[in-house]
Amino acid sequence: MERYQHRSYFIETPENESPMSKKPNQSGDMTAEPAPYGIETLAIHAGAQPEPVTGARNTPIFQTTSYVFEDAEHAADLFNLQTFGFIYSRLTNPTVAVLEERVATLEGGRAAVCAASGHAAQFLAFFTLLEPGDEFLSSINLYGGSITQFGHSFKRLGWNCHFVDPSDPENFRKALTPKCKAIFIEVLANPGGVVLDLEAIVAIAKDASIPLIVDNTIATPYLCRPMDWGADLIVHSTTKFLSGHGTSMGGALIESGKFDWAKDGKFPTMTEPDPAYHGLTFYETFGDFGFTMKARTVALRDFGPSMSPTNAFYTLTGIETLPLRMDRHVANAVKVAEFLDGHAAVKWVSYAGLKSSPYHQLAEKYLPRGAGSVFTFGLKGGYEAGIKLVESVNLFSHLANVGDTRSLILHPASTTHRQLTDDQREAAGAGPDVIRLSIGLETVDDLLADLDQGMSQAGKK
Amino acid sequence: MSPQPAPPSTETPLHYEDALLRRILKEVKTIAMVGASANWVRPSNFAMKYLQGKGYRVIPVNPGQQGEEILGEMTYANLADIPDQFDMVDIFRASNAAGAIADEAIAVADEKSIKVVWMQLGVRNDAAAERLEEAGLITIMNHCPKIEYGRLFGELRWSGINTGLISSKRPRMRAQ
Numbered sequence: 001m002e003r004y005q006h007r008s009y010f011i012e013t014p015e016n017e018s019p020m021s022k023k024p025n026q027s028g029d030m031t032a033e034p035a036p037y038g039i040e041t042l043a044i045h046a047g048a049q050p051e052p053v054t055g056a057r058n059t060p061i062f063q064t065t066s067y068v069f070e071d072a073e074h075a076a077d078l079f080n081l082q083t084f085g086f087i088y089s090r091l092t093n094p095t096v097a098v099l100e101e102r103v104a105t106l107e108g109g110r111a112a113v114c115a116a117s118g119h120a121a122q123f124l125a126f127f128t129l130l131e132p133g134d135e136f137l138s139s140i141n142l143y144g145g146s147i148t149q150f151g152h153s154f155k156r157l158g159w160n161c162h163f164v165d166p167s168d169p170e171n172f173r174k175a176l177t178p179k180c181k182a183i184f185i186e187v188l189a190n191p192g193g194v195v196l197d198l199e200a201i202v203a204i205a206k207d208a209s210i211p212l213i214v215d216n217t218i219a220t221p222y223l224c225r226p227m228d229w230g231a232d233l234i235v236h237s238t239t240k241f242l243s244g245h246g247t248s249m250g251g252a253l254i255e256s257g258k259f260d261w262a263k264d265g266k267f268p269t270m271t272e273p274d275p276a277y278h279g280l281t282f283y284e285t286f287g288d289f290g291f292t293m294k295a296r297t298v299a300l301r302d303f304g305p306s307m308s309p310t311n312a313f314y315t316l317t318g319i320e321t322l323p324l325r326m327d328r329h330v331a332n333a334v335k336v337a338e339f340l341d342g343h344a345a346v347k348w349v350s351y352a353g354l355k356s357s358p359y360h361q362l363a364e365k366y367l368p369r370g371a372g373s374v375f376t377f378g379l380k381g382g383y384e385a386g387i388k389l390v391e392s393v394n395l396f397s398h399l400a401n402v403g404d405t406r407s408l409i410l411h412p413a414s415t416t417h418r419q420l421t422d423d424q425r426e427a428a429g430a431g432p433d434v435i436r437l438s439i440g441l442e443t444v445d446d447l448l449a450d451l452d453q454g455m456s457q458a459g460k461k
Numbered sequence: 462m463s464p465q466p467a468p469p470s471t472e473t474p475l476h477y478e479d480a481l482l483r484r485i486l487k488e489v490k491t492i493a494m495v496g497a498s499a500n501w502v503r504p505s506n507f508a509m510k511y512l513q514g515k516g517y518r519v520i521p522v523n524p525g526q527q528g529e530e531i532l533g534e535m536t537y538a539n540l541a542d543i544p545d546q547f548d549m550v551d552i553f554r555a556s557n558a559a560g561a562i563a564d565e566a567i568a569v570a571d572e573k574s575i576k577v578v579w580m581q582l583g584v585r586n587d588a589a590a591e592r593l594e595e596a597g598l599i600t601i602m603n604h605c606p607k608i609e610y611g612r613l614f615g616e617l618r619w620s621g622i623n624t625g626l627i628s629s630k631r632p633r634m635r636a637q
Contacts, residue, residue, distance in 0.1 A: 037627060041627070042627075045627045045629070046623075046627065047618065049615075049626075049628055049629075049630070049631075049632060050629070050630070050631040050632070052615075052631065052632040052633065052634055053634070055631050077510065077511075077514070080501075081507075082507050082510050082511060083510075083511050083514060083616075084611050084616040084617055084619050084620055085616065085619060086619060092619060092620060092621075094619065096621075097618060097619050097620065097621055098618075100621030101618050101621055101622065101623055101624065104621065104622070104623040105623050105625075109623060110622065110623055111620070111621050111622040111623060112621045112623075113621050114621070273502075278502055279502045280502050281502075284504055285504045285507060287582045287583065287605070287608075288582075289620075289622050292620075292621060292622070293620065296620070296621070
């Protein structure tokens with residue numbers, strides 16, 4: 001074979017580029033990690049650099065399906081994964097790649113792959129982890145759509161989920177089976193108010209040598225960074241607070257790079273030669289970003305739930321203001337929760353930011369900047385009053401989403417958690433009297449007034 | 462690109478300044494790759510082909526392939542047998558084999574003009590590194606030159622990998 005050289009140029013960044021460090025360390029090797037940039041800086045800059053050809057400062061929307069190869073050898077190298085580059089936007093796209101690096105950076109991860117939705121990101125994670133007949137554990141305190149995905153659709157693929165009451169972390173240890181390949185949780189759980197003891201669950205996953213997957217959608221990396229506590233994989237619905245404006249569907253799967261896939265032969269999809277890639281062994285070849293490479297080049301390639309570059313662009317723009325927005329989301333949520341807690345028509349409020357919440361201590365530990373802005377409450381008037389409230393509000397939007405600039409209201413039992421049994425709904429915190437709120441960025445007094453008038457309407461016979 | 466996955470290490474974490482890695486990757490022209498495989502799906506073959514594509518000459522060292530060509534380059538049994546000079550040794554072998562290769566590199570460093578010894582992702586031998594540094598050789602451990610090249614020259618982030626680089630500067634496209 002002839003030696004060849006397919007690139008006639010290389011891309012060079014001027015020298016004062018800094019490795020996420022404000023104080024460059026001159027001494028060479030064996031030194032401590034440099035001090036990182038703050039999360040506000042990373043939310044704006046991570047992954048993005050001026051575009052080399054035009055100098056465009058903001059990340060362009062690369063609205064293209066495919067990319068021209070330099071020559072036949074370059075094409076072959078790309079298809080073989082021997083070089084880095086773009087083939088087809090189902091796999092990689094320059095706009096989406098900026099979002100992937102930004103989300104990976106904010107979560108303190110090594111790499112990320114984006115997907116069409118949070119559900120798609122979960123599918124990529126489990127397809128990369130599991131073989132038919134494998135099992136995993138999941139907290140029962142989850143977004144209802146995830147409970148349905150795990151309990152019904154995954155079952156048809158031979159992936160068996162055991163749901164666990166997470167209020168005692170030891171319940172996970174008791175539920176483990178030899179076929180369990182992962183534990184899945186939401187630390188700050190949807191539909192609201194519940195905080196899990198992340199550190200204790202990390203320890204159980206580590207003892208079992210299986211990865212802990214955290215859905216960090218409701219908290220966002222601004223409020224909680226599960227990888228700092230030892231989580232191995234994170235999934236996001238970027239549709240929610242990351243994108244933040246109710247404009248763009250999307251999901252992300254992030255890898256910490258610290259899980260040892262080879263430790264005891266539990267993950268042949270990572271450590272055995274892959275017939276879907278001419279015998280390539282992903283962990284050996286790509287090391288600490290091997291899981292992401294496999295999720296992208298096998299699961300995303302073969303099932304195709306890719307994120308559109310336009311949605312990636314909107315999500316990037318949203319993330320730039322994530323820290324500012326989350327501070328306001330939390331401040332407004334605290335005021336609304338306190339208002340409801342003292343309201344005569346309200347039976348209970350489940351918000352971990354309230355001192356009276358049984359989860360308040362866990363929230364202070366894992367969510368020091370605040371317990372998010374999605375939570376639930378129940379009216380003394382029960383189911384009927386709840387339905388009336390949802391129909392009487394004027395600023396709150398009655399819809400099935402969270403993490404919008406707009407405040408949202410929902411009756412989970414009849415919507416997001418509708419496919420569950422009564423017992424499952426109760427266990428997931430979505431019983432018949434439960435109202436879920438996602439507090440937005442409006443003037444908080446206007447939100448209080450809207451709920452107040454809605455509840456007085458709901459109280460009328 | 463690693464010969465074996467790196468277990469989570471309890472040793473002192475390694476950190477190399479990007480400026481150092483960038484300087485190495487810019488100044489090095491010829492690399493002797495110890496443990497280069499003729500099997501095209503092996504990580505060493507991937508790394509060799511990638512580095513060739515970026516303009517490096519990579520000379521394979523592998524006793525089992527001695528006298529055969531890998532990716533158009535003659536393979537030698539050891540560093541001393543390579544007739545030409547080379548700037549860097551890339552060690553694609555297990556950590557416990559890296560010591561002997563490091564000593565071999567020290568022995569022929571002047572004659573072959575070796576400046577850098579680079580141990581691959583998953584390869585770390587602190588005792589060998591100490592001897593190499595004492596002999597005046599720049600030593601990098603537990604990193605892959607392919608991945609670091611991709612990271613520092615803008616290609617790795619195309620695959621959603623956290624490069625750790627933040628810059629408001631406009632990258633320049635330079636002729637090779």
